[in-house]
Amino acid sequence: MTNASEVLSSIQSAFPGAVLDSRVESDRRLWATIDSKKILDVCKHLTNKLNFDHYSGSAGVDWIARNEMEVVEIMASHGAHKVVAMLKVKTPRENPSVKSLANLYWNANWYEREIWEMFGINFEGHPGLYPLLLSDQLIGSWPWRKDFKGYPDLTTGERAVAITTPEGYTEYRFPPTPAEVEAGAVVAERPKYPTFREREEREIKSDSEMIMHLGPQHAMVPGPFLLDVLVEGERVKKGFLDVGYIHKGIEKIMENRTWLQGIVYTDRMCYVASLSNNECYCGAVEKILGLEVPERAQYIRVILEELSRIQSHLIGTGEFLTLVAGVGYAPWQYMIIDRERIISLIESVTGARLTHTFVRFGGVRNDLPDDFAEKCKSTLPYIKSRINEFIELFAQDAIYQKRMENVGVLSAEDAKRVGIAGPALRASGVAYDMRVEDPILVYPDLDFKVIVGTKGDCADRVDCRLREILESIYIIEQCLDRIPAGPIKPEAKIPKKVPAGEAYYRVEDPRGEMGMYVISDGGDKPYRVKVRGPFYATLQTLPPLLEGVYIADVVAIAGSMDGCPSEADR
Amino acid sequence: MGISDVIPVPVAIDDEIEKWTIFGQPVAEVWFTTTEKIHQIIEMGPIKNIFNWGRKNSVYFLMQPMGCCGVEMFVFGAAPYDSDRFGCIPRNTPRQTDVMIMSGYITRKYLPVFKNLWEEMPEPKWCIAIGECAISGGPFYDSYNIIQNTADYFPIDVFIPGCPPRPEQFLEGLINLQEKIKQRKDKRDY
Structure with a gap:
């Protein structure tokens, strides 16, 4: 078993002076x-010699006081060992x-963009290098730098200039603010994202080809993103993805809020499963603070995160079924009806349906209500029977099987290479689950299986998701049996200022590996919060996955990934 | 000149029917008449509210999830809260909808898209702003990418506060909108 110090000594011996x-x-x-000159060699060494085959993401940090910038590469392994290497590269400002x-x-592309x-x-x-999240007007103002002047910008509405396009639609332009002009943040020549007309002119080579737009508005995806597919006949030739339609700049906003206020924003990052976002942020801060979470609070967190996973998987499966066979919304209604029961369970504890702000540094906000265990014991068997019914239904339905088998197949090697995680990766047969890889809370004491599929097609992904619900129910049942009495918060008061330090914390979001990289400079606000979202990684794999499939399978493949574009855009 | 001037009234009308009247007018005139005439007749009787009655009970909304409120909108449109009871049915395309539910933050990148969707909707149309983000920017009030004053761009009829509001609040907002539609004055003063 490799551990962190062995990895370090291996790098040091292979590249003297590089560290x-x-x-x-x-x-x-x-x-x-x-050393910034040797980063490529070090990464090659890590991948080839030390099994670091999972490039998990990268983060930029602006150290304005030291007049330098940092790029942090996050490297991990798909099960060979459990070390996460955070490699920093420095560059002058x-x-x-x-x-x-x-x-x-391959997947470094989007992170670097x-x-x-x-x-x-x-x-x-x-x-x-062309824009990914921002609109054309903001490119060149580098909003996440510490000296970004156009922030906060409360004047957008007053500054808007309406322009009528040749098609008769209205478009808005925002001229730069005086502050932006003064700061020199406005670049004269900005790289522009291609409009759809430009894309059509550039990509369409023959008369038999055309570009189809799916989105940005779509009824069954909980957030807008644009998927353009270049089709020839019934086959997709190429896919293009535009994200950033709901980019809110959460990472920047969190730098301007106190540590506690930050929890509120993690809720709104992925509202379909906000409890695991809470957990991820609070866990990272606890790591910096060196806090121990009381055992009862750990159990409460596990119970709620698993409940959150169940409802997220239900809504994800419902979306998928509506996308592939949305006649009369019937499967959708079934999933939502079941989900409401889970939501009411969560609501009885947290008081909110979606945005809970429940997890706190070193504990949870409040205890479970007295009748929670009884409620769970009456609801969970029902959910279990329903899920078993659904699994059986999908396995037996010949039409569904014919429609979904061997559609959107992602082999294990490809899935590892493109860096996706969660049920989409596990359906390909890679047992990579953060609850096992990077165990937090009481997960090591609990007994559960990591659900894996065999083929990695759409049917497998949905099946994995449904069987994971059963596993989550099993985890909750164990927790309810074992949960001890005791405090739910640490006895000492949590300081307002967090000591200087940094931490990277990973949790298993319903969509996969979610990591937060939190830096504190000793103040009452975070210096930098970087979110490594699971759906960000999944979205990136969509365009290559769509090449060569039928048009009708595009929504099936996109739906089977269980999307939450809000968390990708942040 | 009415259509009865162009197309001759059938001669086979009974003497009896000629005597019948509706709202004080001969039935024969009503039967073979023009749109203008129909509007005159509608104005005369209690039937004059029929358009607004119809509009208020078939407010189809655009399924357009943009944020946390979008997920609540899913539930609002589905079985547990059943917006169908109020004639409010989710539609997938703006061309079939009467109500735009602004269910979340509007970013600079999404604003032109959203405006296009709004312009694609047929008249008469209404707009509901749901949640703090759609009303004033909400928790993202100082973000560099969020439009804070959506009311500058869209004629919002009903504001539903909350972060996110519960589906029950959606229903209340919808009922308020229906009241508003009922009292609506058309160009023809219905």
Whole structure:
């Protein structure tokens, strides 16, 4: 079993002088500052020699006081060992530039595009640095830098200029604010995202091809994103994805709120499963604070997160079924009716239906109500019987099987390479679950299986999701039996100021691996919060997955990924 | 000139029917008449509210989830809260809808898209702003990418506060909108 210090010594012996600074936090976390010239070699070494085959994401940090910027590469492994390596690369603040990993890891593409548009850090050798989340008007103002002047911007409505397009629609332009002009944040020549007309002109080569737009508005995806598919006849030739239609800038907003207020924003990041977002943020802050969570609070958190997982999977399955066979919304109604029971269970504890703000640093907000165990015992068997019914129904239905089998197949090697996680990865046969890989709370004491599929097609993904619900119910039943009496919050008062430090914390979101990288500079506000969202990684894999499929399968594949674009856009 | 001037009235009308009247007018004139005439007749009787009655009981809304409120909108349209009871049915395309439910934050990138959706909807149409984000930016009031004053862009009829509001509040907002539709004055003063 590899541990963090072995990884560090391996890098140091292979590349003497490459590690400028290092810290072994625990067996599972390695923090190292790597010489920016050697980062590519170090990453190759990690991947080839030390089984770091999961590029998990990267984060940019603007250290304005030190006049430098940092890119943090997060590297992990798909089950070979449990070390997460956080490799930092430093670059000066004037003309920041680092080497791109996009040619080494396919999924680094989007992370680097995001860092480029938010911080203005150039990536040498990146295949195409063009906007990902921001609209054209904001490109070049580098909003996540600490000296971004156009923030807060309360004047957008007054500044809007309405322009009528040739098609007769109204478009709005926002001229830069005086502050932005003064700061020199407005760049004269900005790289623009191609409009659909430009895309049509560029991509359509023959008369038999056309571009179909799916979205941004879509009735059955809980947030807008645009999927353009270039089709020839019935086959898709290429897919294009535009995200950022609900980019709220949560990571930037959280830098301007106190630590406690930040929890509210994690709720709104992925509202379909907000409790695991809460857990992720609070866990990271607890790590910096060095807080121990009382055992009862740990059990309460596990129970609620599993309930949250159940309702998220139900709504995800409902969306998928409506997308593939939405006649009369019947499957949708079944899922929503069952979901309401789970929601009412969660509501009896947290008092809210969607946005709970329930998890606190070192504990939870309030205790379980007295009759919670009874309510669970009456509801969960019902849900279990329903889920068993659904699994049986899907397995027996010949039409469904014919429609979904071998559609959108993602092999295990491909799934690992593109960096997706959660049920979509496990359906391909890779048992990669954060509850096992990076165990938190009382998960190590609990008995549960990691559900894996065999083929990695749409039917498998949905089946995995449904069987995971059964597993979650089993976890909750164990927790209800074992939950001890005791305090739900730490006795000592939580300080308003968090000591300087950094932490990376991973939880298993219903959609997969969710990680938060939190930096504190000793103040009462976070210095930087980076969210590694699971659906961000999943969305990125959609366009290559769609190549060559039938048009009718596009929604099936996109739906089987169980989307929450809000968490991808943040 | 009415249509009865162009197309001759059938001669086979009974003497009896010629004597019948509706709202004081001969039935024969009503039967073979023009749109203008129909409007005159509608204005005369209690039937004059029929358009607004029809509109208020078939407010189809655009299924357009944009945020947390969008998930509540799912539930509002589905069986547990059953907006069908009020004639409020989710539709997938703006061309079939009467009500735009603004269910979340509008970003700079999404505003033109949203405006297009609004312009694609046929008249008469209404707009409901749901949740703090759609009303004033909500918790994202100081974000660089969120439009704070949506009322500058869209003629919002009903505001439903909450973060997110419960589906029951959706229903209350809908009933308020129906009241508003009922009292609506048309160009023809119905």
